[in-house]
Amino acid sequence: MNQVQQLLTTLKSFRKQKLIAAQLAWIKFRDTNCEFQRSRYEGGSIAFTIYFGCLENITKLRTQQLQELKIKVYAEVEIPEYWVVNLRKR
Structure with a gap:
């Protein structure tokens, strides 16, 4: 959940709601799939x-998906490319 919280702090309001809905749907998928x-x-x-x-x-x-999404979101707010490359190494 930490990855989601980090993303929420960087997203615009309408995208926050989409991420929350996606995460709730993913949790349902995860639980059902594992069952x-x-x-x-x-x-x-x-x-x-x-x-x-x-x-x-x-x-x-x-x-991993959320970490990749975080990199893309950071790129959307115009973080210099060398920072994005360094984020990918984490």
Whole structure:
């Protein structure tokens, strides 16, 4: 959620609402997708491991997406290109 909060501080009002809606939809997708992954092992001892592993993996991917979005947003507010290149290295 930290990535979302950082983005919200840099976005214009109408884009903030879009990001919030996108994040809420993503959370619903994440939870439903991981429940689906877990359901293959319903009743087995590995089911929860599959579920939490899915949550971890999909959250890492979303974090990367948000970091890339943050770089693009910073570029929109005309940050010099050398700063953007340095942000990509993080």
